[in-house]
Amino acid sequence: MNRWASAIRLLRPEQWTKNAAVLAGLMFARRVGDPVAVARALAACAAFCLASSAVYVANDLLDREADRRHPVKARRPLASGELGVGEALLAGALVALGALGIAAAVGRRLMVGVLAYWALQAGYNAVFRRRPVLDVIALASGFVLRAFTGAWVIEVEVSPWMLVCAFHLALFLAIAKRRHEAAMLEDAAGGHRASLTGCPMAVLDQWMQMAAAATIVSYSLYTLSEQTIRKFGGHRLIWTLPFVVAGVFRYVWLVQRGEAGGRPERALWSDRPLLATVAAWAAVAAWLVHR
Secondary structure (H helix, E strand, O other): OHHHHHHHHHHOHHHHHHHHHHHHHHHHOOOOOOHHHHHHHHHHHHHHHHHHHHHHHHHHHHHHHHHOOOOOHHHOHHHHOOOOHHHHHHHHHHHHHHHHHHHHHHOHHHHHHHHHHHHHHHHHHHOHHHOHHHHHHHHHHHHHHHHHHHHHHOOOOOOHHHHHHHHHHHHHHHHHHHHHHHHHHHHHHHHHOHHHOOOOHHHHHHHHHHHHHHHHHHHHHHHHOHHHHHHHOOOHHHHHHHHHHHHHHHHHHHHHOOOOOOOHHHHHHHOHHHHHHHHHHHHHHHHHHHO
């Protein structure tokens, strides 16, 4: 039973919430009443959940020595020795095959999306993770790819502003994650993550502030864009902007206090004001979009 529990932890199912980006097209294209579109979108989300778990396994295999020097990551199944390399490879292969199986059943577009996601992750492990700027841009691009694929699979028009919003929000979260690591490890940060070598904390703070501002501005422009007004019959989506501003401000507050940044999904579920803000945005946006 301990082996099974460790294998599940290795796959990090708690981080599957990141793949909710796949469902953005379904909601904002007002296709939630279409059972075929819902089934295809949910299948795409499931495929990306398994595909991302395969990536987590690969990353833990590559980083297990560095993770042993990290105060938190040292407790991961591979770094702590709870699982062996062979067991991790088997778990990774099974979820990868599961992702490919779902993609093959849904169609070519989802297969292309999953393979493109893996190609991006391969580039990340080979090159991008060692460069501070490319590191966070690659992480953010993964979210854009999810959102684009989710809309592509159900054959709806993808709003460029929606992709811009997804990119800036993901960039903001990625920079906050790197800032959290730099603050936690201090002088040892470069030894754990090459992209943090020689990267001052002040620079990360400036990047995070710019990404936060870009997230708010791009979302504002999305709600007022001609395509959005035409699709929803007005600019009423602008009324969701206060929730976005509140959520971004709250997260910056938590990061600066050292209470968030390392794992955004944990901050979402553990911080009640942040959870309430996101839930309120989702409820109001759904009502405005589908009424």
